[in-house]
Amino acid sequence: MIGLIVLAIFITLIILAVLIIENNDLPHSVILFMGFGLGSVILYFIFSAPDVALTEAVIGTGVSGVVFLVTLLQIRSKEIKR
Amino acid sequence: MLDSFNQTPFLHSVITIGSLLIFAIGLVGALTKKNLFKIFLSFAIIESSLFIYFIGMHFEVGKVAPILTNEVTEFSTNMVDPVPQAMILTTIVIAIAVLALALSFIINYFKLTNNMRVDEMNELGEDR
Protein backbone atom coordinates (compact mmCIF):
# COMPACT_ATOMS: atom_id res chain seq x y z
CA MET A 1 0.00 0.00 0.00
CA ILE A 2 2.74 2.47 0.91
CA GLY A 3 4.76 1.59 -2.18
CA LEU A 4 1.87 2.37 -4.53
CA ILE A 5 1.13 5.71 -2.87
CA VAL A 6 4.79 6.77 -3.06
CA LEU A 7 4.91 5.71 -6.71
CA ALA A 8 1.80 7.77 -7.54
CA ILE A 9 3.19 10.87 -5.80
CA PHE A 10 6.52 10.53 -7.60
CA ILE A 11 4.79 10.34 -10.99
CA THR A 12 2.86 13.53 -10.10
CA LEU A 13 6.08 15.28 -9.11
CA ILE A 14 7.81 14.32 -12.37
CA ILE A 15 4.90 15.64 -14.45
CA LEU A 16 4.88 18.86 -12.39
CA ALA A 17 8.63 19.35 -12.92
CA VAL A 18 8.26 19.02 -16.71
CA LEU A 19 5.35 21.50 -16.69
CA ILE A 20 7.35 24.01 -14.63
CA ILE A 21 10.28 24.25 -17.01
CA GLU A 22 8.21 24.15 -20.19
CA ASN A 23 5.70 26.90 -19.35
CA ASN A 24 5.86 30.27 -21.05
CA ASP A 25 3.92 32.14 -18.40
CA LEU A 26 6.17 32.85 -15.41
CA PRO A 27 3.61 33.36 -12.58
CA HIS A 28 2.00 30.09 -13.62
CA SER A 29 5.36 28.38 -13.12
CA VAL A 30 5.70 29.80 -9.61
CA ILE A 31 2.27 28.51 -8.58
CA LEU A 32 3.11 25.07 -9.95
CA PHE A 33 6.32 25.22 -7.91
CA MET A 34 4.25 25.74 -4.77
CA GLY A 35 2.29 22.62 -5.73
CA PHE A 36 5.59 20.76 -6.08
CA GLY A 37 6.42 21.80 -2.50
CA LEU A 38 3.08 20.43 -1.32
CA GLY A 39 3.83 17.06 -2.93
CA SER A 40 7.19 16.85 -1.21
CA VAL A 41 5.54 17.71 2.16
CA ILE A 42 3.27 14.66 1.75
CA LEU A 43 6.32 12.54 0.95
CA TYR A 44 8.16 13.72 4.07
CA PHE A 45 5.12 12.85 6.17
CA ILE A 46 4.99 9.31 4.73
CA PHE A 47 8.72 8.87 5.49
CA SER A 48 8.14 9.52 9.25
CA ALA A 49 9.86 12.92 9.33
CA PRO A 50 7.41 15.45 10.87
CA ASP A 51 9.96 18.18 11.64
CA VAL A 52 11.25 18.27 8.06
CA ALA A 53 7.66 18.26 6.74
CA LEU A 54 6.74 21.28 8.87
CA THR A 55 9.87 23.17 7.80
CA GLU A 56 9.34 22.46 4.11
CA ALA A 57 5.65 23.41 4.35
CA VAL A 58 6.41 26.80 5.87
CA ILE A 59 9.60 27.71 4.00
CA GLY A 60 9.37 25.92 0.67
CA THR A 61 5.77 26.92 0.05
CA GLY A 62 5.41 30.15 2.00
CA VAL A 63 8.60 32.18 1.92
CA SER A 64 10.08 30.77 -1.28
CA GLY A 65 6.93 31.25 -3.35
CA VAL A 66 6.42 34.79 -2.06
CA VAL A 67 10.05 35.74 -2.80
CA PHE A 68 9.69 34.47 -6.37
CA LEU A 69 6.41 36.34 -6.90
CA VAL A 70 7.75 39.62 -5.51
CA THR A 71 10.77 39.31 -7.83
CA LEU A 72 8.36 38.99 -10.76
CA LEU A 73 6.55 42.12 -9.57
CA GLN A 74 9.82 44.07 -9.52
CA ILE A 75 10.74 42.95 -13.03
CA ARG A 76 7.36 43.47 -14.62
CA SER A 77 6.73 46.87 -13.09
CA LYS A 78 9.85 48.24 -14.66
CA GLU A 79 9.02 46.70 -18.00
CA ILE A 80 5.50 48.10 -18.18
CA LYS A 81 6.64 51.60 -17.25
CA ARG A 82 9.02 51.81 -20.15
CA MET B 1 0.93 -10.00 -4.60
CA LEU B 2 0.11 -6.61 -3.17
CA ASP B 3 2.29 -7.42 -0.20
CA SER B 4 5.44 -7.30 -2.34
CA PHE B 5 4.89 -3.57 -2.84
CA ASN B 6 5.40 -2.96 0.84
CA GLN B 7 8.96 -4.17 1.17
CA THR B 8 11.87 -1.81 1.73
CA PRO B 9 14.01 -2.60 -1.41
CA PHE B 10 11.10 -1.76 -3.73
CA LEU B 11 10.60 1.55 -1.92
CA HIS B 12 14.31 2.36 -2.12
CA SER B 13 14.48 1.70 -5.86
CA VAL B 14 11.38 3.84 -6.49
CA ILE B 15 12.90 6.71 -4.51
CA THR B 16 16.25 6.42 -6.32
CA ILE B 17 14.79 6.40 -9.82
CA GLY B 18 12.27 9.16 -9.08
CA SER B 19 14.78 11.53 -7.47
CA LEU B 20 17.30 11.01 -10.23
CA LEU B 21 14.67 11.73 -12.88
CA ILE B 22 13.61 14.98 -11.18
CA PHE B 23 17.29 15.96 -10.88
CA ALA B 24 17.81 15.32 -14.61
CA ILE B 25 14.73 17.35 -15.55
CA GLY B 26 15.91 20.27 -13.42
CA LEU B 27 19.40 20.02 -14.93
CA VAL B 28 18.04 20.16 -18.50
CA GLY B 29 15.97 23.20 -17.52
CA ALA B 30 19.00 24.96 -16.00
CA LEU B 31 21.20 24.35 -19.04
CA THR B 32 18.88 25.11 -21.95
CA LYS B 33 16.49 27.87 -20.88
CA LYS B 34 17.30 31.43 -21.84
CA ASN B 35 15.37 33.37 -19.21
CA LEU B 36 17.33 34.11 -16.02
CA PHE B 37 14.31 33.62 -13.77
CA LYS B 38 13.59 30.14 -15.09
CA ILE B 39 17.20 29.05 -14.48
CA PHE B 40 16.85 29.84 -10.76
CA LEU B 41 13.51 28.04 -10.61
CA SER B 42 15.26 24.95 -12.02
CA PHE B 43 17.92 25.22 -9.32
CA ALA B 44 15.20 25.16 -6.68
CA ILE B 45 13.75 21.98 -8.24
CA ILE B 46 17.20 20.33 -8.15
CA GLU B 47 17.60 21.10 -4.43
CA SER B 48 14.15 19.74 -3.58
CA SER B 49 14.88 16.46 -5.34
CA LEU B 50 18.09 15.96 -3.36
CA PHE B 51 16.35 16.51 -0.02
CA ILE B 52 13.71 13.90 -0.90
CA TYR B 53 16.42 11.39 -1.82
CA PHE B 54 18.33 11.95 1.40
CA ILE B 55 15.37 11.45 3.73
CA GLY B 56 13.85 8.64 1.70
CA MET B 57 16.92 6.42 1.70
CA HIS B 58 17.08 6.36 5.50
CA PHE B 59 13.51 5.16 5.86
CA GLU B 60 12.58 1.51 6.43
CA VAL B 61 9.05 0.16 6.43
CA GLY B 62 7.66 -0.23 9.93
CA LYS B 63 9.75 2.37 11.72
CA VAL B 64 8.18 5.32 13.54
CA ALA B 65 9.09 8.97 13.95
CA PRO B 66 11.68 9.87 16.64
CA ILE B 67 9.20 11.59 19.00
CA LEU B 68 7.55 10.29 22.17
CA THR B 69 3.76 10.19 21.80
CA ASN B 70 0.86 8.42 23.46
CA GLU B 71 1.58 5.18 21.61
CA VAL B 72 5.36 5.32 21.41
CA THR B 73 6.35 5.59 25.06
CA GLU B 74 10.06 4.90 25.04
CA PHE B 75 13.10 5.40 22.86
CA SER B 76 13.98 2.17 21.11
CA THR B 77 15.69 1.11 17.93
CA ASN B 78 12.32 1.02 16.20
CA MET B 79 12.74 4.73 15.46
CA VAL B 80 14.07 6.33 12.30
CA ASP B 81 17.60 7.75 12.42
CA PRO B 82 17.34 11.37 13.71
CA VAL B 83 20.65 12.72 12.36
CA PRO B 84 19.72 13.09 8.62
CA GLN B 85 16.50 14.89 9.55
CA ALA B 86 18.43 17.39 11.66
CA MET B 87 20.87 18.04 8.80
CA ILE B 88 18.15 18.54 6.16
CA LEU B 89 16.24 20.92 8.46
CA THR B 90 19.23 23.26 8.56
CA THR B 91 19.91 22.86 4.84
CA ILE B 92 16.39 23.91 3.80
CA VAL B 93 16.80 27.26 5.59
CA ILE B 94 20.24 27.83 4.04
CA ALA B 95 18.89 27.07 0.54
CA ILE B 96 16.20 29.74 0.75
CA ALA B 97 18.70 32.33 2.03
CA VAL B 98 21.12 31.74 -0.86
CA LEU B 99 18.25 31.77 -3.37
CA ALA B 100 17.03 35.14 -2.04
CA LEU B 101 20.53 36.60 -2.41
CA ALA B 102 20.73 35.39 -6.02
CA LEU B 103 17.29 36.84 -6.84
CA SER B 104 18.33 40.25 -5.45
CA PHE B 105 21.28 40.17 -7.87
CA ILE B 106 19.07 39.63 -10.88
CA ILE B 107 16.68 42.39 -9.78
CA ASN B 108 19.57 44.85 -9.61
CA TYR B 109 20.91 43.69 -12.98
CA PHE B 110 17.51 44.13 -14.59
CA LYS B 111 17.09 47.61 -13.22
CA LEU B 112 20.44 48.63 -14.69
CA THR B 113 20.22 47.10 -18.17
CA ASN B 114 16.53 46.12 -18.69
CA ASN B 115 17.54 42.72 -19.96
CA MET B 116 16.42 39.25 -18.79
CA ARG B 117 17.90 36.94 -21.38
CA VAL B 118 21.18 35.15 -21.06
CA ASP B 119 22.22 35.36 -24.70
CA GLU B 120 21.92 39.15 -24.83
CA MET B 121 24.33 39.80 -21.95
CA ASN B 122 27.26 41.35 -23.79
CA GLU B 123 28.27 44.36 -21.74
CA LEU B 124 31.89 43.30 -21.74
CA GLY B 125 32.01 43.73 -25.48
CA GLU B 126 32.13 40.22 -26.88
CA ASP B 127 31.91 40.31 -30.66
CA ARG B 128 30.10 37.61 -32.59
Next chain:
Amino acid sequence: MNLKKEIRVSTLFVSLVVSVMTILLLPIFLDFDLTSNSLGSTLLTLNKNQTSSANVVTSVVTYFRGFDTLGEVTILFLSIFGIGLGLDGYKDKLNIFAYENELLKIAVDVLFPLIILFGFYIIIHGHLSPGGGFQGGVIIASAFLLMFLAKGDSFELNHKIISLAEALSGAGFILLGVLGLILADRFFGNFLPLGSVSNLFSGGVIPLIYIFVGIKVSAEITALVEYFIRIKDVG
Protein backbone atom coordinates in the same frame (compact mmCIF):
# COMPACT_ATOMS: atom_id res chain seq x y z
CA MET C 1 -5.71 24.53 -33.61
CA ASN C 2 -2.05 24.49 -34.53
CA LEU C 3 0.03 22.49 -32.04
CA LYS C 4 3.42 23.02 -33.59
CA LYS C 5 6.32 23.68 -31.23
CA GLU C 6 9.85 24.68 -32.16
CA ILE C 7 12.78 22.94 -30.52
CA ARG C 8 16.31 24.17 -30.83
CA VAL C 9 19.05 21.73 -31.85
CA SER C 10 21.15 22.58 -28.80
CA THR C 11 18.22 21.71 -26.50
CA LEU C 12 17.93 18.25 -28.06
CA PHE C 13 21.65 17.71 -27.78
CA VAL C 14 21.79 18.68 -24.11
CA SER C 15 18.78 16.49 -23.23
CA LEU C 16 20.40 13.57 -25.00
CA VAL C 17 23.65 13.98 -23.05
CA VAL C 18 21.83 14.35 -19.70
CA SER C 19 19.64 11.29 -20.29
CA VAL C 20 22.64 9.15 -21.31
CA MET C 21 24.41 10.30 -18.13
CA THR C 22 21.37 9.39 -16.02
CA ILE C 23 21.03 5.93 -17.54
CA LEU C 24 24.72 5.23 -17.00
CA LEU C 25 24.56 6.38 -13.36
CA LEU C 26 21.46 4.38 -12.43
CA PRO C 27 23.10 0.95 -11.78
CA ILE C 28 25.62 2.55 -9.41
CA PHE C 29 22.85 4.18 -7.38
CA LEU C 30 20.62 1.12 -7.34
CA ASP C 31 23.44 -1.00 -5.91
CA PHE C 32 23.82 1.37 -2.99
CA ASP C 33 23.36 -0.26 0.41
CA LEU C 34 23.29 1.77 3.60
CA THR C 35 25.74 0.85 6.34
CA SER C 36 24.44 0.26 9.83
CA ASN C 37 23.26 3.35 11.66
CA SER C 38 25.29 3.10 14.83
CA LEU C 39 25.39 6.88 15.30
CA GLY C 40 21.60 7.08 15.39
CA SER C 41 21.15 4.38 18.00
CA THR C 42 23.96 5.85 20.12
CA LEU C 43 22.26 9.25 20.05
CA LEU C 44 18.91 7.69 21.00
CA THR C 45 20.40 6.13 24.14
CA LEU C 46 22.28 9.34 24.97
CA ASN C 47 19.04 11.28 24.65
CA LYS C 48 17.30 8.93 27.08
CA ASN C 49 20.05 9.27 29.69
CA GLN C 50 21.26 12.85 29.49
CA THR C 51 18.34 15.03 28.44
CA SER C 52 14.66 15.00 29.21
CA SER C 53 13.25 16.18 25.90
CA ALA C 54 10.70 14.12 24.02
CA ASN C 55 11.79 15.22 20.54
CA VAL C 56 15.08 13.68 19.46
CA VAL C 57 15.53 15.89 16.37
CA THR C 58 15.30 19.05 18.53
CA SER C 59 17.93 17.81 20.96
CA VAL C 60 20.20 16.82 18.06
CA VAL C 61 19.91 20.26 16.45
CA THR C 62 20.46 22.30 19.61
CA TYR C 63 22.26 20.17 22.18
CA PHE C 64 24.33 17.52 20.45
CA ARG C 65 25.15 19.46 17.28
CA GLY C 66 24.70 23.06 18.33
CA PHE C 67 27.77 24.17 16.41
CA ASP C 68 26.07 23.43 13.08
CA THR C 69 23.16 25.66 14.12
CA LEU C 70 25.66 28.42 14.84
CA GLY C 71 27.00 28.06 11.28
CA GLU C 72 23.50 28.18 9.83
CA VAL C 73 22.61 31.34 11.75
CA THR C 74 25.82 32.93 10.44
CA ILE C 75 24.95 32.08 6.82
CA LEU C 76 21.45 33.58 7.24
CA PHE C 77 22.89 36.78 8.65
CA LEU C 78 25.48 37.05 5.86
CA SER C 79 22.92 36.63 3.08
CA ILE C 80 20.58 39.28 4.52
CA PHE C 81 23.59 41.57 4.87
CA GLY C 82 24.46 40.99 1.22
CA ILE C 83 20.90 41.79 0.09
CA GLY C 84 20.88 44.99 2.10
CA LEU C 85 24.21 46.10 0.62
CA GLY C 86 22.94 46.05 -2.94
CA LEU C 87 20.00 48.36 -2.30
CA ASP C 88 20.73 51.93 -1.32
CA GLY C 89 18.10 54.29 -0.06
CA TYR C 90 15.13 51.96 0.15
CA LYS C 91 13.35 54.44 2.35
CA ASP C 92 11.68 55.65 -0.84
CA LYS C 93 8.33 54.29 0.29
CA LEU C 94 6.99 52.41 -2.71
CA ASN C 95 5.26 49.31 -1.42
CA ILE C 96 4.40 47.40 -4.58
CA PHE C 97 2.95 44.39 -2.78
CA ALA C 98 -0.24 46.00 -1.51
CA TYR C 99 -3.66 44.73 -2.55
CA GLU C 100 -6.43 47.14 -1.55
CA ASN C 101 -9.39 45.08 -0.40
CA GLU C 102 -11.86 45.91 2.38
CA LEU C 103 -12.35 42.30 3.47
CA LEU C 104 -8.61 41.84 3.88
CA LYS C 105 -8.23 45.03 5.92
CA ILE C 106 -10.87 43.96 8.43
CA ALA C 107 -9.68 40.37 8.68
CA VAL C 108 -6.01 41.24 9.22
CA ASP C 109 -6.77 43.13 12.46
CA VAL C 110 -8.09 39.89 13.93
CA LEU C 111 -5.61 37.48 12.38
CA PHE C 112 -2.34 39.29 13.10
CA PRO C 113 -2.11 38.65 16.89
CA LEU C 114 -3.45 35.11 16.49
CA ILE C 115 -0.74 34.11 14.03
CA ILE C 116 1.99 35.61 16.23
CA LEU C 117 0.62 33.72 19.23
CA PHE C 118 0.62 30.49 17.22
CA GLY C 119 4.23 31.11 16.16
CA PHE C 120 5.32 31.58 19.78
CA TYR C 121 3.49 28.41 20.76
CA ILE C 122 5.41 26.39 18.17
CA ILE C 123 8.75 27.93 19.22
CA ILE C 124 8.30 27.23 22.92
CA HIS C 125 7.00 23.66 22.54
CA GLY C 126 9.97 22.62 20.40
CA HIS C 127 11.06 19.84 22.72
CA LEU C 128 7.62 18.28 23.16
CA SER C 129 6.15 18.09 19.66
CA PRO C 130 7.33 18.65 16.09
CA GLY C 131 8.32 22.28 15.76
CA GLY C 132 11.02 24.49 17.07
CA GLY C 133 12.79 27.75 16.37
CA PHE C 134 13.00 27.69 12.57
CA GLN C 135 9.39 26.77 11.93
CA GLY C 136 7.91 29.16 14.48
CA GLY C 137 10.17 32.01 13.40
CA VAL C 138 9.03 31.78 9.79
CA ILE C 139 5.37 31.64 10.93
CA ILE C 140 5.82 34.92 12.81
CA ALA C 141 7.44 36.46 9.72
CA SER C 142 4.47 35.39 7.60
CA ALA C 143 2.17 37.35 9.92
CA PHE C 144 4.12 40.51 9.10
CA LEU C 145 3.90 39.57 5.43
CA LEU C 146 0.12 39.54 5.74
CA MET C 147 0.21 43.06 7.19
CA PHE C 148 2.31 44.26 4.24
CA LEU C 149 -0.19 42.76 1.83
CA ALA C 150 -3.26 44.28 3.44
CA LYS C 151 -2.29 47.69 4.73
CA GLY C 152 -0.04 48.99 1.97
CA ASP C 153 1.86 52.16 2.73
CA SER C 154 0.22 52.85 6.06
CA PHE C 155 2.10 50.04 7.84
CA GLU C 156 5.65 50.95 8.75
CA LEU C 157 8.12 48.75 10.53
CA ASN C 158 10.38 50.26 13.15
CA HIS C 159 13.80 49.23 11.88
CA LYS C 160 15.59 50.06 15.11
CA ILE C 161 13.52 47.51 17.01
CA ILE C 162 14.09 44.81 14.39
CA SER C 163 17.86 45.20 14.29
CA LEU C 164 17.96 45.42 18.09
CA ALA C 165 15.98 42.18 18.43
CA GLU C 166 18.18 40.40 15.92
CA ALA C 167 21.45 41.55 17.51
CA LEU C 168 20.36 40.78 21.07
CA SER C 169 19.10 37.30 20.23
CA GLY C 170 22.26 36.47 18.31
CA ALA C 171 24.40 37.62 21.24
CA GLY C 172 22.23 35.68 23.69
CA PHE C 173 22.62 32.52 21.61
CA ILE C 174 26.42 32.72 21.78
CA LEU C 175 26.29 33.70 25.45
CA LEU C 176 24.42 30.46 26.22
CA GLY C 177 27.15 28.50 24.49
CA VAL C 178 29.94 30.23 26.37
CA LEU C 179 28.09 29.76 29.67
CA GLY C 180 27.90 26.07 28.88
CA LEU C 181 31.66 26.08 28.32
CA ILE C 182 32.29 27.77 31.69
CA LEU C 183 29.73 26.09 33.91
CA ALA C 184 29.45 22.67 32.27
CA ASP C 185 31.82 20.53 30.27
CA ARG C 186 31.49 21.70 26.67
CA PHE C 187 30.14 24.37 24.30
CA PHE C 188 26.31 24.30 24.63
CA GLY C 189 26.57 22.08 27.67
CA ASN C 190 23.70 21.83 30.10
CA PHE C 191 23.82 23.83 33.33
CA LEU C 192 20.14 24.18 34.17
CA PRO C 193 18.15 21.63 36.16
CA LEU C 194 16.47 18.94 34.10
CA GLY C 195 12.79 18.45 34.77
CA SER C 196 10.72 15.40 34.03
CA VAL C 197 9.80 14.34 30.52
CA SER C 198 6.80 16.06 28.82
CA ASN C 199 6.68 19.05 31.14
CA LEU C 200 6.91 22.49 29.59
CA PHE C 201 9.68 23.64 31.95
CA SER C 202 12.02 20.74 31.28
CA GLY C 203 14.87 19.94 29.01
CA GLY C 204 17.50 22.15 30.59
CA VAL C 205 19.00 24.63 28.16
CA ILE C 206 17.25 23.32 24.99
CA PRO C 207 14.11 25.57 24.99
CA LEU C 208 16.24 28.67 25.68
CA ILE C 209 18.47 27.98 22.67
CA TYR C 210 15.47 27.54 20.43
CA ILE C 211 13.78 30.73 21.67
CA PHE C 212 16.85 32.79 20.73
CA VAL C 213 17.09 31.11 17.32
CA GLY C 214 13.37 31.65 16.69
CA ILE C 215 13.46 35.38 17.41
CA LYS C 216 16.53 35.83 15.22
CA VAL C 217 15.09 33.92 12.27
CA SER C 218 11.78 35.81 12.42
CA ALA C 219 13.50 39.22 12.48
CA GLU C 220 15.71 38.25 9.54
CA ILE C 221 12.96 36.87 7.31
CA THR C 222 10.81 39.97 7.96
CA ALA C 223 13.69 42.23 6.95
CA LEU C 224 14.32 40.07 3.86
CA VAL C 225 10.76 40.40 2.60
CA GLU C 226 10.70 44.11 3.29
CA TYR C 227 13.90 44.67 1.31
CA PHE C 228 12.34 42.92 -1.66
CA ILE C 229 9.15 44.95 -1.52
CA ARG C 230 10.58 48.43 -1.23
CA ILE C 231 13.25 48.86 -3.89
CA LYS C 232 13.96 52.33 -5.16
CA ASP C 233 13.79 52.85 -8.89
CA VAL C 234 17.21 53.25 -10.45
CA GLY C 235 17.59 55.91 -13.09
